[in-house]
Amino acid sequence: MNGILHLDGIVVRQGDFQLGPVTLSIRQGEHLVLMGPSGCGKTTLLKAIAGFIPLDAGSIRIGDRVLGDLPPEQRRVGYVPQSASLFPHLRVRDNIRFGLAYAGINRDQQEARFNRITGLLGVEALLDRRPATLSGGEARRVALARSLVTEPDVLLLDEPLGMLDTPARHTLVQTLKSIHAALGTPTIHVTHHLDEAWMMGGLCSLLREGRLVQTGPVETLLLNPANAWAQAFLDGGEPRSTPGATA
Amino acid sequence: MNVLRTFMDRLSAWLESASANIKLVDQALSGMQGSYVELLTLLALGLLAVIPIIVPERHRQFYRRLNQCFGILIFIFVVYTCLGVFGMIRNFHRGLMEIGRENIIALYFCSVPLTVLVTSMIFGPTFCGWICPTGALQEFIAIPLKRWHRARRKAGWPCTPAVLTLTGLVTLVFLGWMAYLSVTRVFFVEDASVYWSEVLVILLFVLAFRMARWDKALRRLRWVSFAIIAAGAVAGWRITSPVHFTFSKVYDPASVLSTIMVVLGAILVPQIWCRYLCPWRETIAWAGRHSVRRLETRHDTCTQCGQCDSVCGVEAVHHGTVDPHECHLCLKCVDTCPTKAIRLVDQWKVEP
Amino acid sequence: MKPSRIIPLLQVILLALYAAGTVHGWLEPLELFNLLMMTACLVTTARAWRHPDESLVAGGILVLIGAHLFVGQRIAPDTLTGGAILLASLLTLYVGIQINRHLPRGYWWAFVTGYFVLYALFILHLNNAEPLFILFLMAMTACARSARLLAYYWAAVVSFTFLQPYAWPAVIILFFAISAVTGARSSVPSRLLPVFLAAGLALFAFVLLPVLLMLTGEDLHSLETVWRDPRIRAAIGRTAATATVSTAVLTLFGVPLAYAISRLRFPGRTLLLSLADLPIVIPQSVAGIALLRVFGRRQIIGGWLADTLGLPVDGTLLGIGIAQVFVAFPFLLRSAVAAFDTVDEELELTARSLGASPWNTFRRIALPLGARGIFLGIVLAWARAAGEFGAVVFIAPTPETAPVAAFNRFNSAGMIETAPLVSLLLLFSLVMFFLLQLTTRLLPTGAAQPRRRP
Secondary structure (H helix, E strand, C coil): CCCCEEEEEEEEEECCEEEEEEEEEECCCCEEEEECCCCCCHHHHHHHHHCCCCCCEEEEEECCEECCCCCHHHCCEEEECCCCCCCCCCCHHHHHHHHHHHCCCCHHHHHHHHHHHHHHHCCHHHCCCCHHHCCHHHHHHHHHHHHHCCCCCEEEEECCCCCCCHHHHHHHHHHHHHHHHHHCCCEEEEECCHHHHHHHCCEEEEEECCEEEEEEEHHHHHHCCCCHHHHHHHCCCCHHHCCCCCC | CHHHHHHHHHHHHHHHHHHHHHHHHHHHHCCCCHHHHHHHHHHHHHHHHHHHHHCCCCCHHHHHHHHHHHHHHHHHHHHCCCCCCHHHHHHHHHHHHHCCCCHHHHHHHHHHHHHHHHHHHHHCCHHHHHHCHHHHHHHHHHHHHHHHHHHHHHCCCCCCHHHHHHHHHHHHHHHHHHHHHHHHCCCCHHHHHHHHHHHHHHHHHHHHHHHHHHHHHHCCHHHHHHHHHHHHHHHCCCCCCCCCHHHCCCCCHHHHHHHHHHHHHHHHCCCHHHHHHCHHHHHHHHHHHCCCEEEEECCCCCCCCCHHHHHCCCCCEECCEECCCCCCCCCHHHHHCCCCCEEEEECCCCCC | CCHHHHHHHHHHHHHHHHHHHHHHCCCCCCCHHHHHHHHHHHHHHHHHHHCHHHHHHHHHHHHHHHHHHHHHHHHCCCHHHHHHHHHHHHHHHHHHHHHHHHCCHHHHHHHHHHHHHHHHHHHHHCCCCHHHHHHHHHHHHHHCCCHHHHHHHHHHHHHHHCCHHHHHHHHHHHHHHHHHHHCCCCCCCCCHHHHHHHHHHHHHHHHHHHHHHHHHHCCHHHHHHHHHCHHHHHHHHHHHHHHHHHHHHHHHHHHHHHHHHHHCCCCCHHHHHHHCCHHHHCCHHHHHHHHHHHHCCCCHHHHHHHHCCCCCCCCCHHHHHHHHHHHHHHHHHHHHHHHHHHCCHHHHHHHHHCCCCHHHHHHHHHHHHHHHHHHHHHHHHHHHHHHCCHHHHHHCCCCCCHHHHHHHHHHHHCHHHHHHHHHHHHHHHHHHHHHHHHHHHHCCCCCCCCCCCC
16 A cells, blocks of 8 residues: 655636645555644645645655546545535445445455444444434544545545534544554544544644644644644634534 | 025015005104104104113113114115114205205204204203114114123123124125126116125124224224215215115115124124214214203212213223213213213302 | 293294294195194203203294295295295204303304394395305304404305306415414414415415416316427426426536525626526516527527527527526526525635535535525426416517417417316416425525523
8 A cells, every 4th residue: 555645836816815835745555634724725725635635836746646537436545525425316335335336346355345334333233324323423434434445545534523512522533543454544634622632642733724733642742833824723712612612 | 596586586576565655654653744754753852862861860771772763764664874873974964055045944953963963062062862763773783682792892892703703694694685786787886885884894893803802993993984075065066875775765775784784783793883884973073062952971979880881882981081072972881870970960150 | 031931832822823933824734744743842942841941942933934935935935945944944043042052242242233134135145045054054153252263264154155157266365364364373472473474365366366366267177288289298298307407507506506606696686687587677678688689590590599509599499498597597597695694704714624625515505504494496497487477478489488379379369269288387387386495395405593591
């Protein structure tokens, strides 16, 4: 597996807003939590990596593969959007199987992958349900499973713990950790909660108005904020008032 | 086959002579002018509907039987309206359409159904329990079988060999009669009563196997039959009621068949027609739900002895509570209750 | 004097009346009706004796019977009509007393006013309407306890007396309106909304009335006669076939176009969307003539089609199809665009990142999720195509489609003769429409479904 993600000075312009230039690289097995206030360009960054938004400058590489202008379906990037976005007309089983049909593998392999991933995420009991009947935590789990069965080189999670209550967040964090232990897929995890970074306990990046402020292990960030803004953000002035967040 | 045919020929000859006798009787009564007949019915029905309030409680069930006999007399000899009751729905429609054109005729056609509905809304649905000749016929037929029915009900209407044999016999009667009819006469659309007997036979089979479980669902068939008859009335189809024979001047073999099927059905399942097929019952149930008079249970005095449950002919009482949608207001439950927990209550205020 | 003392007094007066009437010959003592009256008097008196608290009812009954013995003969054509009026009056008396006793004042006044309105209507206003008075009076006593039932009741009175030929449609519409307005519940308490609802329903009634009238007006036999006419059957079959083919063609081109319009932003998009409504805006006859200008046998394109390809347009099924496509186009496009707009783009992005190509994304995500709206569009387009008259009659007066056949029959035979055909067509379209609507409900939607929060 050649799953090492390099972002090399990428720039995306949307009207007045400019993302980047951002340079970042994530190694195999790493989990990067990308933090920043609302409207700082976190989701835009993810969509640019996934190939939904064209780059204005810079390049994206996974291993020695240059993503360039590849359409999303050929990038091998797993994207889990903010609201899980399960296909409402398909049962959980068919949701998870959706990507397998395009993975270019035979039926036995498909079956094996399906069983492995559903087992890993503990969604076997949900397979015959409709997405509308799932709870928030269950829906996220299924969305993760749906992405992981395609064995992406990179996993992009947009607010995976948003709008969940505390126990559901804790179980989902445990799940994310066990996925990392089992698969080691490099992951970018977007949030505006410091405590998520704290719970995940890996690398952490701060994004402000389209630019990276600081990157490093979460402890380092807390102890040595790069500037006054980072200090203020990490002290939790603005974004931690969301209900459900543990203070 | 030949034997069957001779038998049937004799039977129909006998029936014809019997009906000739009936005609002798009704000639005496139909000496009255046509207009009187309907008005007299209206008066009589009004009176019969009020009687349940007036009669002394001690022999109430006796008076009820008497009332039912009067009902039969009125409907056979005076109105000639089949109280299988399709006629009532059709007449009601026709009468309403005559308003403004022929007011007198409008009154004649509307009087019976309207009186029944109005009295049901004010004095409770007494029509079903105290007047309706079809109901009375079924009840009278089932009197000797009271014990058997109660035992079956207690056991949850099991599918016993006896029930199956009886159902088979009823079907045989039906098929034999149909075979006879098919070689002796031509069928018309008007012979719709034959189809109702078919429905009844099929229903009997369903009930033989699944009565306890499907009882509730099957009662919705009444809605279906109401819809069919109402649509038929508006569209101008003629649909003859089953139970036509007994309650009308028309004595045709197809109607006799349906009457006999209802009677035989009532032997197997008490009040089968009222429970599952009667379209008019559905309108009375509606009136009964909006009725002033209803049965109420005082649960503090009720001992849950279950006597009212078992005495009810249409299974309208469950654990001492009367379902106004099914209740015929025959008041048997009131009379059997040892603690007098069920009573008639007038509720003039409508709960919002 | 106690009310219970009045009863024997009244009884004595009644007996005196009875005797006097018999002696003077305006009462037949042994007539069934009079016997019944006397029996009723005796029963009432006996009961009032034992239950003094009901003496008000009993006194009223006696007075009514006395009045009927006296004057009943004169207002009613015969004894039994008189008897029926008496029965209705007794019922009214009983119910009136109970309402006065148990219900708020308003009900009592509504009851009394209702009585006099009925009296004025049927006895004074209409001639020979005593039977109607009896009927409606009895019905009013049954409905007087509930404002809602009373509303239904008066709706029925108005329908069956003043709107007689339209009675059933009127009853259906009015009952629907009453149950809608009285049953209306809103999350924001408001008295304005039911008023708006009622006002809107009043207008809607004018839409429903002709339809219901046509549907309830015909009996089965005339419908059957029309159905047996081979010309009519051919016309209906032709309509169904051409409408189905036109809709299929429309769907094949319209749905992809709608997807493109929904997902792409391009110059002229708004213009295109407005232009798509053009067939709705222009009069249908104008559309027909315009189509003829293009596809007519002597025009360039029409001539080319007829001579080179051997496909003449005017007066053929092809012409009918073209006219139908023309008028039905906006219905399909509008609904399909709206349907694709409701499909969350995020779902499609997710599908793409899972490896699905744009075509597969369209096929497996957008199309199934937009299915309900698209299908609704197809239904509307089909209905429009099948019902098109104006454009079709110019480009193809023959072979007849069903609407054209109705028009021709109306011109040659008149209203009465056409009515069964019209109601048959109505029935046919309604059945199709309801079936299709039912199917539509079974399809999934792309709109966000409520998610159960943990």
